[in-house]
Each structure stands twice: as C-alpha cells, then as structure tokens.
Amino acid sequence: MSGLITLLDFAGYVALLLWGVHMVQTGVQRAFGAALGAALGKALGTRLRAFAAGLGITAALQSSTATGLMITGFAAGGVVALVPALAAMLGANVGTTLIVQLLSFDLTSLAPILILAGVWMFRRYPPGRTRDLGRVFIGLGLLLLSLHQLVELFEPFQTAPMLGMILDALATQPVAAVLLSAAFTWAAHSSVAVVVLVMSLASHHMVAPHVAFALVLGANLGTAINPMIEGVTGDDPAARRLPLGNLLTRVLGVLAGLVLLPVLQPLMSDMASDPARAVANFHTLFNAVIALVFLPILTPYAALLTRWLPKRADPNDPSRPQYLDEWAHDVPAVALGNAAREALRMADMVQTLLLYARAGFKRDNRHRMVQARQLDAALDKLENAITTYLATLDQENMTRDDIQRMDDILAFTSNIGHAGDIAHHGLLSHVAKLRKQGWTFSPEQRSSLDDTLGQLISNQRTAAALFVNDDLRQARALAGEKARFRTIETQAADTHLQKIKAGQVDAAEVGALYLDILRDMKGINSHLVGAAAYPLLARHGELLPSRLREAGN
Numbered sequence: 301m302s303g304l305i306t307l308l309d310f311a312g313y314v315a316l317l318l319w320g321v322h323m324v325q326t327g328v329q330r331a332f333g334a335a336l337g338a339a340l341g342k343a344l345g346t347r348l349r350a351f352a353a354g355l356g357i358t359a360a361l362q363s364s365t366a367t368g369l370m371i372t373g374f375a376a377g378g379v380v381a382l383v384p385a386l387a388a389m390l391g392a393n394v395g396t397t398l399i400v401q402l403l404s405f406d407l408t409s410l411a412p413i414l415i416l417a418g419v420w421m422f423r424r425y426p427p428g429r430t431r432d433l434g435r436v437f438i439g440l441g442l443l444l445l446s447l448h449q450l451v452e453l454f455e456p457f458q459t460a461p462m463l464g465m466i467l468d469a470l471a472t473q474p475v476a477a478v479l480l481s482a483a484f485t486w487a488a489h490s491s492v493a494v495v496v497l498v499m500s501l502a503s504h505h506m507v508a509p510h511v512a513f514a515l516v517l518g519a520n521l522g523t524a525i526n527p528m529i530e531g532v533t534g535d536d537p538a539a540r541r542l543p544l545g546n547l548l549t550r551v552l553g554v555l556a557g558l559v560l561l562p563v564l565q566p567l568m569s570d571m572a573s574d575p576a577r578a579v580a581n582f583h584t585l586f587n588a589v590i591a592l593v594f595l596p597i598l599t600p601y602a603a604l605l606t607r608w609l610p611k612r613a614d615p616n617d618p619s620r621p622q623y624l625d626e627w628a629h630d631v632p633a634v635a636l637g638n639a640a641r642e643a644l645r646m647a648d649m650v651q652t653l654l655l656y657a658r659a660g661f662k663r664d665n666r667h668r669m670v671q672a673r674q675l676d677a678a679l680d681k682l683e684n685a686i687t688t689y690l691a692t693l694d695q696e697n698m699t700r701d702d703i704q705r706m707d708d709i710l711a712f713t714s715n716i717g718h719a720g721d722i723a724h725h726g727l728l729s730h731v732a733k734l735r736k737q738g739w740t741f742s743p744e745q746r747s748s749l750d751d752t753l754g755q756l757i758s759n760q761r762t763a764a765a766l767f768v769n770d771d772l773r774q775a776r777a778l779a780g781e782k783a784r785f786r787t788i789e790t791q792a793a794d795t796h797l798q799k800i801k802a803g804q805v806d807a808a809e810v811g812a813l814y815l816d817i818l819r820d821m822k823g824i825n826s827h828l829v830g831a832a833a834y835p836l837l838a839r840h841g842e843l844l845p846s847r848l849r850e851a852g853n
Contacts, residue, residue: 314497316446321490323439330632330699331432347387347598351591354391359398367392371542382541382602389546390591393520397584400495404580408448415441427700447496470507474514474558481518482525491523495583502575509578510565516583517554524550538611545605553590618649619678624689632698639686639709640767646682646716647764647831649675651757653723654824658753660731661746669728676724683717686710708835712767715831719760719824726820730813739810749817752788755781756821759828766832772840778833785822792818 358367371388414437421434470477485494495516502512527543557564564582572578594601622645623638653675656668690706698706741749762778765771796811 313446313449314493316442316449317496318488318490318493320439320441320443320446321493323435323442326697327432327435327439330697330702331429331436347384347595350384350388351391351595354388355395356391358392358395367395382545382605383598385542386545386598386602387595389542390549390587390594393523393546393550394584394587394591396492396523397580397587399492400499400580400583403443403447403496404499404574404577407444411441411444411448413441414438414444432699443496447500470511470514474510474561477511477514478518478521478554478558481515482522483518485519485522486525486529489526491519494519494522495579499576499579502579505575509569509575510561512575512579513561513565513568513582514558516579516586517557520583520586521550521554537609538606541602541605541609544609545601549590549594553586557586618645618675619681621682621685621689624685629693632693632702635689635693636702636705636709639690640705642682642686642689643709643713643716644764644767646679646686646713646720647760647767649679649682650716650720650723651760651764653720653728654753654757654760657723657727657731658750658757660728661734661741661749661753664735666732666735669732672724672728676720679717679720683713686713704839708767711835712831715827716763719827719831722820722824722827726823727817730817730820733813737809739813741810741814745814748788748792749814752785752818752821755784756825756828759825763828763832766836770836772836775833775836776842779829779837781825782822782829785818785825789815789818789822 354367354371367388371385371392418434418437418439418441422431422438423434425431425434470480481494481498485491488494498507498512498515498519501507501515502509507515524543524547528540528547568578568582568585569575572581621642623641625635625638629635653672656665656672659665660668687710690710693706695703759778759781762774766774766778792815796808796815799811800808
C-alpha cells in the first residue's frame with residue numbers, strides 16, 4: 301500500500317512540475333507572445349541574427365516548441381528562407397537550456413516568495429500583462445516546489461529493489477535509456493521538465509553519470525519529434541522541411557553523443573562535482589556543439605532538404621487552407637496570425653474575381669468562368685475553415701487584444717466571403733447575360749463602369765492593407781467610399797429614369813442591367829468597408845457598434 305502511495309506522490313509531483321513549466325510558457329506567451337513573434341519575424345534575415353533571435357526568444361518563452369511554431373509559420377508563408385529558419389531553430393534549442401542551467405542551483409527558498417507574488421499579481425490586477433506575469437511567477441514557484449519535493453521523494457527510492465533493477469538495466473543499455481527518455485519527452489511535450497527530472501535522479505546518485513547523459517540525449521531527441529508528428533498539416537512535402545531538418549540535427553547529434561559518451565562522461569564530471577550541474581552542463585554543451593557544427597553548413601543542408609522534399613503545387617484546389625496549423629492552438633498569437641494570413645488569401649481571391657469581371661465587360665472571357673466558380677467555392681470553404689479554426693481556440697489563454705483580433709478576423713472573413721458571393725453570382729452573372737443577349741453599353745456607361753470597377757479593386761486592396769496595418773486615416777477614407785458608390789448609383793438611376801421618360805424604350809433593358817451592376821458593386825464595396833474600416837473606426841470610438849451590423853447594407 302505504501303508503495304502505491306509513493307508512486308502516486310511521484311506522479312503528482314511530476315504533474316506539478318509539468319504544470320509549472322506550462323504556466324511559465326503560457327504566461328510569457330500571453331504577456332509578450334505577439335511582440336516576440338514580431339521581433340522574431342524582423343530578425344529572421346541572416347543566419348546569425350536568426351540564431352540569436354531564436355535563442356533569446358526561447359529563453360523568454362522557455363518553449364522551443366512555441367518558437368518553432370512561429371518560425372514554421374514564417375517559413376511556410378515564404379516570409380523567411382529555410383536557412384535562417386533552421387538557424388533560428390538551432391538557437392531555440394540552445395535557448396531552452398538556459399532555464400535548466402538556472403534550475404541546477406538550489407533555489408527552493410524562492411518558491412514561496414514567487415508563488416505569493418504571483419498570486420497577488422494575478423488576483424490584484426485585471427487581465428493584462430501584469431496579471432500574465434503573475435502566472436509566470438506562480439509557474440516558477442510551482443516548478444521549484446515540485447523539484448524540491450521530487451528530490452525528497454527520491455530519498456527512500458535509493459534502496460528500492462525494483463527501481464534498482466531498472467536503473468541497472470539502463471546502465472548497460474544506453475540506447476534503451478535514450479529511447480525511453482525520448483518517449484517520455486514526446487508525451488510530456490517538455491524537454492525542460494524531463495532534463496530537470498534527470499537532474500533530480502542524478503543528484504541522489506540514483507543513476508550513473510553516463511546513464512543521466514543518455515537520458516538527456518533522449519530528451520533532446522524527443523522534443524524534436526513533436527513538431528514532426530503534430531506540427532505538420534496538409535500533404536505538401538515542403539511543409540516538412542523545417543521540422544525534419546531540426547529532427548535530423550537531433551538524430552545526428554544523439555548518435556555522435558552516444559559514440560563519444562565514454563569520453564564525455566569523465567570530462568563533464570570533472571568540470572562539475574555536483575551531478576545535477578554536470579547534467580545541466582552536458583545539456584547545454586550538446587545543443588551548443590550541434591549549433592556550431594551545423595551553422596556553417598546550413599546552405600547545403602537546406603538545399604538537400606529542398607531536394608528531398610520538393611514543394612507540391614496544387615493550383616486546382618485553392619480551397620485548401622495553407623496556414624491553419626492545428627498545432628498552433630497552443631500559442632494564440634501564432635494561431636491568430638495564421639488565421640489572418642488565410643483571410644488575406646480570401647481577399648486576394650475576391651480581387652481576382654473583380655479583375656475577371658472588369659475584363660469581362662471589355663471582352664469575351666468565358667474561359668475564366670470555370671476558375672471563377674472554383675474561387676467562389678474556395679471562398680466558402682475557407683470562410684468555414686477559418687471560423688472553425690478560431691472557434692476551437694482556448695479563450696482562457698487569450699488576452700483582451702487577442703480576443704479583439706479574433707473578432708476582427710471573423711468580421712473580415714465574413715464580409716470578404718459575402719463580397720465574393722456578390723462578385724461571382726452578381727457581377728460575373730451580369731457579364732454572362734450581357735454576352736448572351738448580345739447587348740452593349742454606351743461609351744459613357746462603359747467608361748463609368750470601368751472607372752467604378754477600378755475604384756472598387758483599389759478599395760479591396762485598401763481593405764486588405766487596413767486589415768494588417770490599422771491605419772485610421774485610411775479607414776476613414778475607405779468608409780467615405782460608401783457615399784461615393786451610393787452617389788454613382790443614384791445618378792445612374794436618375795439618368796435611366798430620364799431615358800425612359802424620353803421614350804428611349806430600346807435602352808430600358810440594357811439600362812436596368814447597368815443599374816444592377818452598379819448596385820452589386822455598391823454591395824461589394826459596403827462589405828469591404830465592413831471588413832476592415834468599420835471595425836477599426838469602432839475601436840477608436842468613431843463608429844457606433846450597431847453600425848457594424850449594417851456594414852453590408
């Protein structure tokens with residue numbers, strides 16, 4: 301019975317250790333996630349800058365997984381080349397060793413102070429950065445507390461016969477130790493927690509130094525498995541280049557580490573008399589050496605990965621999401637960025653439909669109707685995919701700004717989807733009717749139609765830019781376009797009525813079609829305004845929230 305209770309205690313303290321690491325990661329992500337992502341995106345230029353950015357941001361986030369998600373997102377979108385992306389991953393792997401170095405010292409006395417300060421900040425302040433930092437302090441305190449409890453719990457285990465048999469078996473099977481540690485790291489989603497656990501075992505001399513180092517090698521291998529299995533969506537092989545490249549560096553490093561383990565074990569033990577410090581030093585040395593070896597050869601390495609995993613283009617299926625990475629749900633700032641990029645793809649599709657319509661009013665382009673139908677269907681599917689993707693985000697891990705951004709993305713995709721429907725079922729249907737009936741517009745109507753469509757395309761580009769840059773002056777200008785399109789429609793309706801009164805019956809049907817086209821363009825423009833201008837104006841108090849519901853009117 302006592303053995304079962306001890307086992308439950310062990311499982312509980314390991315769970316507390318994992319939860320402490322999780323609270324530190326989510327707290328930093330919520331407090332600085334978007335800013336860190338922006339800083340990382342700017343730094344991914346040269347390999348050395350990318351390496352430094354990956355190291356620094358991972359040291360702050362304490363999650364190479366979160367940093368890897370950001371880097372993968374940039375690489376998938378073509379924002380950053382594969383070489384600096386791989387360099388940033390090498391830096392991220394080094395950065396995650398820093399907290400292990402910190403925890404190799406006895407900081408247990410700080411645990412109550414950190415938890416007290418964290419709880420006070422979390423309870424005292426409203427949702428925001430200070431409250432999120434309170435989560436970080438609570439997580440650090442729990443991490444230190446669980447580590448201390450594990451150290452105490454291991455005391456009676458030193459004479460446990462069953463554990464002794466297992467550890468003795470691992471002492472002669474370093475490969476088995478690597479695989480066991482890799483599996484545990486993959487399940488725990490945290491190499492930091494596993495390495496800290498190994499440090500606890502080593503500090504009580506429950507594992508020999510060479511076994512502890514083998515377990516550290518396994519932790520480094522396991523943390524690279526998660527992105528490869530869970531972080532790749534779709535069937536485009538190019539999406540696997542970065543996670544595979546990171547995994548292969550780990551595999552080669554582990555193989556070299558196993559070969560050199562008899563030489564490294566006495567060296568690391570001589571450098572630090574404390575076994576826990578020796579484990580932390582080995583963990584840092586392993587990642588630093590891999591970075592030094594691979595940084596100079598990243599260009600041919602990236603070329604090899606590109607040759608192995610060529611990009612699979614699929615132009616016949618624009619409805620397939622390219623950026624909605626399900627694994628990014630762990631990092632709301634990254635998930636929202638992915639959804640925003642997918643929404644911009646929808647905006648590009650609407651622009652293509654408008655260009656088809658503009659060309660159709662000038663010449664016969666019936667061969668474009670198949671592509672237009674594909675784009676219309678793709679818009680509907682992408683809107684549903686983005687909405688579903690955002691609906692499954694955990695709002696408890698999102699800041700107020702994150703929730704606001706999510707609402708803006710939903711408003712943008714909804715309005716862009718409606719604009720696409722009108723462009724396809726309205727404007728392009730009118731083009732088909734015009735060609736089928738053999739009608740022609742007057743020179744004035746053709747000129748006005750072309751100018752108005754040109755302005756509509758310009759407004760679409762402005763809406764897409766507003767969705768990214770939040771320019772208040774641009775938002776006011778775009779909102780003012782509703783009055784312009786309303787005036788154009790009113791003037792055309794008056795002219796059409798005057799022609800009918802003058803007895804120009806032959807122009808009645810053509811004039812009615814012309815008015816329908818202008819009304820559809822006005823509707824599209826209203827949705828463009830509702831997609832980007834109205835949400836921004838409402839946030840700055842220049843528009844009543846009720847007007848948002850009237851965006852399509």
